[in-house]
Amino acid sequence: MSYLQQIQATAQQMAEAISSVLGMEVTIVDSQLERIAGTGLHQETVGQKITGKSIYQKVLRNGREYIVNDVTTFDDCHTCDRRAECKELAQLCCPIMVGADVIGVIGLIAFSRERQSELRNTNDRLLTFTRKMAELIAAKAVEEASRARLLLVKNQLETVLNFIAEGVLAIDHTAKIISINYAAEKMLGVKASQVIGLTLGEVLPGTPIPEALRSGVGFHDREVSVWLKGRHHHYLFNATPMRSEGAICGVVASFRSFYDWRESSSRLPKISFDQIVGDCPAMLVLKAEARRAAATVSTVLITGESGTGKEVFAKAIHSESNRGEQPFVAVNCAAIPENLLESELFGYEEGSFTGARKGGKPGKFQLADKGTIFLDEIGDMPLSLQAKILRVLQEKHVDRVGGLQPLPVNVRIIAATNRNLETMIQEGKFREDLYYRLSVYPLSLPPLRERQQDILLLARHCLQKHTRVYTSEVTGFSPAAIKLLQQYHWPGNIRELENVTECAVIRAAGQLIDIGDLPARITQPTPPALPAARAEPAEKQAITGLLETYGKSVEGKKQAAKALGIGVATLYRKIRKYQIEG
Template identity: 40%
Template sequence: MKFVTVEQSDARLKMILDNPFEGSIAIDETGTVFFANSFFLEILNRTEQEVVGKKVWDVIPACRLFETVGQGYSIWGETLIINGKEFLVARFPLKKDGQTVGAMVKTLFPDQITAKEIMNKVSRPAKTENYIKNTLCTCRDVIGETPPMLYVKKLARRASRTSSTLLITGESGTGKEIIAQAIHTRSVRREGQFISVNCGAIPENLLESELFGYVDGAFTGAKKGGKPGKFELADGGTILLDEIGDMPLFMQVKLLRVLQDREVWRIGATTPTKLDVRVMASTHTDLIQLVKEKRFREDLYYRLNVLEIKMPALRERIEDLPLLINALIERINRKIGADAIGVSQESLEIMKRYSWPGNVRELENRLEQAINWSDDHIVDIRNIPIRPWEEESSNVPMSSDIGFRGCIQETERDLIVSALEQAKGNKAQAARLLNMQRSVLYKKIGRLGV
């Protein structure tokens, strides 16, 4: 066996640090430079003797490296100007036994031109089918080990073994689309497309053409050559009809025919197009109640509800909170370039007591706010400006106030029901009649059990 001497090891380390494509300069806890490689010396136009042993602010006045010693965390993607040249750099602490003993700054690219070229390539990835498929959620993205989530995972495994129509229900923000994507990527249709359509976000007059497509000359302004609808694009794969409860009645009739005959008629077509597509639907509304109110077709409900998965609310699986927090922090770190590693124990206790009306989506939003407001690796959610858990604890009704609040809620419910009847079930139109945002209307519908 051939051993490497200390001198050889030091020489190899120097070759790694002293490469012609990356600048490095390091300081101790007092701000004194103890290392600078040849790349940095060249752009500084100084010798090693002129740099090592000097204070970093005397060598590079614009450099904020000494701040890193006090902060103790990394900063990536910062611009540093040296002798009139811009460099994209990263600065990070040097630690020993958990204590910060210095800091280092490194150039990420040889120059700004190279940096921009690479960033342009990264920001415009090729839209290949493989790229699109790789962006879908998998079973690993379904986080949770509590009984409600273990049951969801069990149902998802079964649902992935079939092509039967699937209905996914649950409150907003519980992860209905994530479970749909996970089932698709686990199924035999994973090589096909996964197409998601929000039935409540598309205007009624455009919904039919979006779902079923149209032929050349079908109507004024139609695209030359026609256009395939979402169902055709999902042929061989899966289509998710999100917020199916918002679909207008006239479209429910057409969708029922598609589910029965497994074919679509493009607008203006004289012959149908056969399909091989799995249909999933999701909703946060009570479809049974909509059926009773004649706002959703009963026959369509039973066509959709061959298999059903009900996503539990976050408050029903609060023990999953630590797992969710870790997964979401990792995702947020990648998204915004942060380096958070967890939340404080005080934050966790607060989060466990909160009801999370916005579910996992709200949790991710609050965590991202807290990470942006935090100066430490351990995040404290008490730092964010708006703290809904404080409002929730202060709004607990007194027993003497229950009757009064009940009257207000009943009146509010009657107004919403009346507006929905006038709008024939169209929530967007009902929201306009009530002079409120549609998202607010959705929350009130869920809270009041409309």
Template identity: 40%
Template sequence: MPNDSLEKLTQAANSYKAILNSMEEWVVIVDHQAKIFFINRPYARFLGVKADDVKGKKVTDVIENTRMHITVQTGKAERLSFQKILGSNMIASRFPIISQGNIIGAVGTVIFHDTHEWKQINSHIKALLAEQDFFQQKARSTDKSKNGANFHLNDIIGDSQIMKALSTKVTQVASGDVTVLIRGESGTGKELYAHAIHQLSDRADFPFIKVNCAAIPENLLESELFGYEEGAFTGAKKGGKAGKFQLANGGTLFLDEIGDLPRSMQAKLLRVLQDREVESVGGIKPTPLNIRLVTATHRPLESLIESGDFREDLYYRINVVSLTLPPLRERREDIPKLADFFLQKLSRRTGRRAPKLTVQALTAMLAYDWPGNIRELENVMEAAFYTSHDRKIPLSLLPAQLATAPSDYQASQAIPLTSLKEGTLKEQLNEAERSIIQATLIECGDNRTKTAKKLGISKSTFYEKLDKHGLS
């Protein structure tokens, strides 16, 4: 082991010796040869040895079933693994100690001294998470009971120029009562924008009612939209039932996947929109309507008009203001923030610390075209979150189609400096520095030495900056 590495271990151990000896958790530190460098008193006491007597001995000769030597060899952390010591089932964790890219030792901890203790803590955590989830659901339920809209414009993730421009347009059109058609591929977040439009409008205190035109059978669609009177048909509910149009009165009606609306229903919908009144199935008296209509589709309505599958007059009625949502491949610079958002969301749900993407994994994600857009990205992050055993998500945990980034893909395309956030000069400089380091890492294939050299800084300074920006 180099002398400077030995000195670092010695300094660290001496600095924290009093603290480590006072902890209930058991701690052992080994050097690069897997020899015990330090063991705290509680651990030594359990093993029936003196801390000074075992210093310098191979850890495998002192601790039963240890894997500390494997951690030193592989450099891979092992978290919360079972280990049997002196007849007791323990739960231990092991972490490599890395200095300037070199493994100089490892530290091991035993947090739960038997499985019963772990089960007690686990039950306690589950109870806390259940309590937290209850209050969050209650809050969501209370909020939803106000109007039915669950999302605001600030819930939409994206700092790219195209998303900023879209948010500006949404803010401009939301305040009026103009009919809006939201267009975009599947998974781009069309429903979120419909919610946001309602929340920003003067109708925010009134109902937000959504209907997926593709999910309701054609024979039920009329009664679902317009309601029905008692006795209107066999099986009709006593007293009748209000339709989605009646429920949305005063508020916003969101018709999702309107491109899938059957031709027979398009004429009836057009009539309702023109007359601003609706007559329920089996009814004789129309009900005046005061609603705002927002529609969405992933289908090319112009092509449907040419094929005769969509009415041209209805198209002009719903396409007063059009919002086109960009696919994820057209705003790649938002991918890191979106990925982190989904990982943090899973972290809050499970109580587990969110892992970070490695540079290779992020490079592949930035190069991938994401045909399923944000919904596909969320699914990929969820799978990687639950299959990762370390605090990082390597390329190997991503789907096979993401494994290889196109050779002509440039890092400068992935992380443009033009997408800097607003803030103080210091904040913007930090963001710029992080973007430059991340882009250079990608260009250098995650070669840390080459990256430091290209940036013109020493390796020690480079590793400090990696830690500072959470890129290590």
């Protein structure tokens, strides 16, 4: 639709008004030569395209104004094929401009001798007037176009908002609701038409959203209990202030049911022992032991180097136990700062410390109630917390930070570490009593280099996974590549093998992954191992360099760990070990 088609009704009104003031006939055409408005004889052809030779074509082409005092002396009229039927005697026309673009033409036309001489005698005055009218029409057309664009964006935004499964609502600077999506309507049992314009407190009392409006600081995953229509509701809220020219003009908040979140974030796609790749004798024994552990509620301690599959085993034990339908909550004890670990694990009561969230926060043990908690990197847990874990194991309840009453929990613990806990006990860094409570079922995963016969099996498994993701044509490995994969010492274990296969799938040009698709550390003979003391600075340098490349955020660390072929937890441990600024 052309600019002028969008304001057709207004253009017609303006043409009639101008015509009644000047006594001339008026016509307006758009950039496609369609007559948008017309008075007198031209009213009948509104909506039609102008045919024949026309002065409007010239105006549209060069953006200039034209005055034809007498059509009989105007060259273009002589050669026009509509000359016989044309009743126009004189004409004045102006381009309608938006920036440098000619979007149409407005013309004043004389059909009588009287109007013709009037037009000739008052050329300048009429031209100035018509120019102003052209500007007005252009401004109206631009206004209408931006209104239409805004409406389109508004409709697109509404569609996006209504598509989101989370509840979303926005308030203005006076805390009045200005927008609410379909999911929020359903969760709160309201209709947008009823609540838009009401204050948030009238619709959803007791949320911390107004705090974000006052302070200008948003929040993330805040647990909020509200009493609504005679029922207690438990939500997780996010909120962020909206700003316009630096000033806070409202808040947009999203929320979801706390219980739905708990279920979706902790329920796993089931992993069975059959899905754990590996049939070397050590793995067969391990799987049999793990199956036995799954049939009990006993605590399991899984040890093994980073990337050997400790978490995979923990998930399979959970999935195949009679808690398989209940939550599996994994906590990486090395990745959470020591001062936050206690509240992360056990939760806290409202107001228990400065900055504590309204409504408190459930701990991971509470979230894992009836299910399994996986305490990864347990060797990195501070001694003070080790005592508390022991208490949970013995007394089957947790003490929330700032809480008065112990909270009963029914949680199975699976712990894992790549540290030597026995050495740590001798060094006084790990509690012996906790070690024995945890290792009711000890499982020790062998490093990949000790699972020679599984290397190819695992490499093919990883290949299948990555070819699916990258829709690659690669079907296998060349014999030379297989030989190298089997000779390599795999310090990053299965995680490293996954990364190597992924890179190779991306690099491979043919159907088989060949030597050239493998990284240099695998294809070039390994230099003799450096003594640990000399190797450390190189590792430190590599970590520092990667953190500079990827950044020190959680995401950056994940990428750095991936590049190094180690787990994030191991990276955190190394960051601490080398005292790298993280």
